[in-house]
Amino acid sequence: xxxxxxxxxxxxxxxxxxxxxxxxxxxxxxxxxxxxxxxxxxxxxxxxxxxxxxxxxxxxxxxxxxxxxxxxxxxxxxxxxxxxxxxxxxxxxxxxxxxxxxxxxxxxxxxxxxxxxxxxxxxxxxxxxxxxxxxxxxxxxxxxxxxxxxxxxxxxxxxxxxxxxxxxxxxxxxxxxxxxxxxxxxxxxxxxxxxxxxxxxxxxxxxxxxxxxxxxxxxxxxxxxxxxxxxxxxxxxxx
Amino acid sequence: xxxxxxxxxxxxxxxxxxxxxxxxxxxxxxxxxxxxxxxxxxxxxxxxxxxxxxxxxxxxxxxxxxxxxxxxxxxxxxxxxxxxxxxxxxxxxxxxxxxxxxxxxxxxxxxxxxxxxxxxxxxxxxxxxxxxxxxxxxxxxxxxxxxxxxxxxxxxxxxxxxxxxxxxxxxxxxxxxxxxxxxxxxxxxxxxxxxxxxxxxxxxxxxxxxxxxxxxxxxxxxxxxxxxxxxxxxxxxxx
DNA sequence: GTTTATTTGTTCGTATGTATT
DNA sequence: AAATACATACGAACAAATAAA
Numbered sequence: 001x002x003x004x005x006x007x008x009x010x011x012x013x014x015x016x017x018x019x020x021x022x023x024x025x026x027x028x029x030x031x032x033x034x035x036x037x038x039x040x041x042x043x044x045x046x047x048x049x050x051x052x053x054x055x056x057x058x059x060x061x062x063x064x065x066x067x068x069x070x071x072x073x074x075x076x077x078x079x080x081x082x083x084x085x086x087x088x089x090x091x092x093x094x095x096x097x098x099x100x101x102x103x104x105x106x107x108x109x110x111x112x113x114x115x116x117x118x119x120x121x122x123x124x125x126x127x128x129x130x131x132x133x134x135x136x137x138x139x140x141x142x143x144x145x146x147x148x149x150x151x152x153x154x155x156x157x158x159x160x161x162x163x164x165x166x167x168x169x170x171x172x173x174x175x176x177x178x179x180x181x182x183x184x185x186x187x188x189x190x191x192x193x194x195x196x197x198x199x200x201x202x203x204x205x206x207x208x209x210x211x212x213x214x215x216x217x218x219x220x221x222x223x224x225x226x227x228x229x230x231x232x233x234x235x236x237x238x239x
Numbered sequence: 240x241x242x243x244x245x246x247x248x249x250x251x252x253x254x255x256x257x258x259x260x261x262x263x264x265x266x267x268x269x270x271x272x273x274x275x276x277x278x279x280x281x282x283x284x285x286x287x288x289x290x291x292x293x294x295x296x297x298x299x300x301x302x303x304x305x306x307x308x309x310x311x312x313x314x315x316x317x318x319x320x321x322x323x324x325x326x327x328x329x330x331x332x333x334x335x336x337x338x339x340x341x342x343x344x345x346x347x348x349x350x351x352x353x354x355x356x357x358x359x360x361x362x363x364x365x366x367x368x369x370x371x372x373x374x375x376x377x378x379x380x381x382x383x384x385x386x387x388x389x390x391x392x393x394x395x396x397x398x399x400x401x402x403x404x405x406x407x408x409x410x411x412x413x414x415x416x417x418x419x420x421x422x423x424x425x426x427x428x429x430x431x432x433x434x435x436x437x438x439x440x441x442x443x444x445x446x447x448x449x450x451x452x453x454x455x456x457x458x459x460x461x462x463x464x465x466x467x468x469x470x471x472x473x474x475x476x477x478x
Numbered sequence: 479g480t481t482t483a484t485t486t487g488t489t490c491g492t493a494t495g496t497a498t499t
Numbered sequence: 500a501a502a503t504a505c506a507t508a509c510g511a512a513c514a515a516a517t518a519a520a
Contacts, residue, residue, distance in 0.1 A: 006495095006507060028454050032485055043509050048486090061415055063452045064486050065516030072454045074418055176300055177310065180473040184423040184441035184466025202423035202441040202466075213302045215267045215311040227423030227441075234473070236417040236447075244514090245488060271504055282490050287505090303505050304497030 011040050011050035016059060019070055030060070030068040058235045074233065096135045100162040103130040103142070103194070107149060115146045118209045118220040125149040127157060129165070132194050139195050140230060143223040151218060169218060176213040182206050182232060185224070195226050202227035247288035250279050254289060255298060258309055269299070269307040297474045335374045339401040342369040342381070342433070346388060354385045357448045357459040364388040366396060368404070371433050378434050379469060382462040390457060408457060415452040421445050421471060424463070434465050441466035 015036075018024050030036070033051070037044040051068060054060040062068045106128050111121070119126065126146050133141040145165055151173055160168055169175065185205045192199040204225040210218045254275075257263050269275070272290070276283045290307060293299040301307045330337035345367050350360070358365065365385050372380040384404055390412055399407055408414065424444045431438040443464040449457045 008507080034485080045510085046508060049507080058416075061452050062486070063413070063415070063517090065484080065518080066452065067485065067517095069415075069452045069454065071416065072418070072450050072456075174302070176302070176308075176476070177297075178475045179311070180475060182421060182443070182471040182473065183469070184443045184464075186439075186441050200425075200439060202425050204421070204423045211311050213300050213305070213308045215308060217311075225423075230422070232421040232471075234419045234421070236419060237415075247488080273504080284491090285489065288488080301505070302498090304499085304503085306498095306504065 007042055008046050008049035008053065011036075011042060011046060012053045014040065015050060015054060019059065025070065028070045030070070032067065061237075094135065098133060098135060100131045100133045102161050103132055105129050105158075105161055107154070111146070114207075115220055118207075119146060119148060119217050121148060127152060127154075129161065131162065135229075138229065139226075141223050141225050142191060142194050143221060146220040147218070165219075173218050174212050175210055175218060178208050178210045180206060180208045184227070187224075191224055195224070197226060197228070204230060204232070246281055247285050247292065250275075250281060250285060250289035251292045253279065254293060258298065263309065267309045269309070271306065300476075330374055333374070337372060337374060339370045339372045341400050342371055344368050344397075344400060346393070350385070353446075354459055357446075358385060358387060358456050360387060366391060366393075368400065370401065374468070377468065378465075380462050380464050381430060381433050382460060385459040386457070404458075412457050413451050414449055414457060417447050417449040419445060419447045423466070426463075430463055434463070436465060436467070443469060443471070 015024070015030075024030050030051075031039065033044050033047050036047045036051075040047065051060055051062065055062065058071055059073075060068055061071050107125050108128055109123050109125050111126060111128075115126070116122065126148055129145045129147075131143055131145070132139055133143060147165070147169070152168060156168065157165075166175070183205050185203050187195065187197055187199055187201045187203050189199055191203065192201065195203070197203075204227055206221075206223045206225065208219075208221040208223070210221070212218055254263070254269075263269050269290075270278065272283050272286050275286045275290075279286070290299055290301065294301065297310055299307055300310050346364050347367055348362050348364050350365060350367075354365070355361065365387055368384045368386075370382050370384070371378055372382060386404070386408065391407060396404075396407065405414070422444050424442050426434065426436055426438055426440045426442050428438055430442065431440065434442070436442075443466055445460075445462045445464065447458075447460040447462070449460070451457055
């Protein structure tokens with residue numbers, strides 16, 4: 001239940017609060033690790049872990065011999081910032097509501113090679129779900145999800161077919177990471193109709209394969225995003 | 240000169256070698272931190288730092304109480320960093336060469352609002368470089384780079400105008416991180432001609448703003464990638 | 479241009495806590 | 500319930516990069 005009773009997370013939160021209310025914003029530089037350790041009455045190593053956490057969250061950045069700086073923030077939303085998020089979660093991060101309507105649902109063994117490869121299946125039945133997803137009332141994405149039948153209970157899935165599949169999966173499996181590819185494509189007749197754009201408009205096509213820690217593929221997802229409404233944001237670090 | 244005389248990088252390399260030659264690949268699981276510490280004759284903290292490094296490079300993944308696993312690799316390319324690939328990195332990863340030809344070069348104060356905002360300039364002169372970049376002999380990207388005049392020596396820039404601008408900048412400034420946005424657009428007349436695609440084909444448009452640690456914008460870059468030839472790859476972590 | 483102070487980076491040791499099987 | 504494995508936290512010391520004197 002997210003009972004993080006560790007010190008460095010507490011410290012990280014305190015530092016974050018200070019950043020937000022402007023206590024540390026002088027020249028965008030933080031006190032030294034030693035000073036912070038004194039201020040919060042913890043060891044320097046704990047400060048370093050707190051700072052590491054804030055660096056992972058793209059809030060701080062360090063430079064050897066110089067100091068720790070507050071990172072330039074985008075006012076917008078970053079898809080990578082909070083790690084791996086479901087559509088539902090990213091909508092929330094955006095301050096929007098999300099909903100989904102079902103287009104098709106089937107259990108099948110007739111699968112494109114791409115799906116077989118990514119899920120590492122031969123003849124096993126796979127759930128194939130095609131849904132239209134909204135940010136507030138705007139159609140945003142058509143997503144096709146493929147999951148091995150063994151990973152979900154069919155009755156439970158059908159009950160929650162327009163809800164968060166991610167959550168359903170996490171009740172049984174342990175999602176660790178995803179491989180993702182982004183490319184640009186043109187809206188076909190079918191896509192343009194669902195997404196309420198003209199045929200021939202540009203779309204972002206995102207293929208995602210999601211794995212457990214032990215490297216077993218859990219989910220394959222092919223999503224088409226409206227190119228005029230959706231942007232992927234990312235932060236890259238030097239070194 | 241990359242004189243990394245720290246132990247954990249050495250250990251990380253050794254572990255990486257063992258992974259590659261298959262020594263650790265049994266069930267995709269590594270020995271415990273204690274065992275690794277014993278094996279390499281270092282403290283457990285050093286092992287943890289080595290493992291952390293390999294996690295950052297998307298080579299390993301840990302799960303509390305369970306163990307450390309080898310991450311599923313894409314046969315194509317796996318980004319070592321926080322996500323997206325640079326043009327040069329990508330070319331190398333595909334076993335291709337990259338080159339650039341100059342389209343236009345000017346020093347100007349007439350700038351689009353987008354550039355002024357991102358570089359935080361008003362009337363200062365800015366170098367504006369427009370180049371066409373190739374994978375082997377295929378035109379792949381049109382990139383427009385904007386840099387404040389004060390950050391580069393004009394003569395040096397002109398000499399290296401088809402080389403790595405990034406490297407030039409790093410001689411004077413300290414690049415720390417970038418903010419990047421990816422969207423899908425359609426090829427205009429000009430773009431389609433240079434990229435040798437038909438007008439109306441989908442392109443990936445990537446805006447990148449690069450900052451120093453102290454949060455000063457250094458470079459603004461607007462690149463158009465052929466949607467049919469280029470794919471961005473990304474690895475996302477849960478949590 | 480060299481030295482000095484500051485700041486982050488590395489590495490050890492030790493002990494205890496928490497999650498998983 | 501016990502064993503295993505990762506997580507947290509302290510203290511201490513030295514190294515390396517940077518900036519200021």
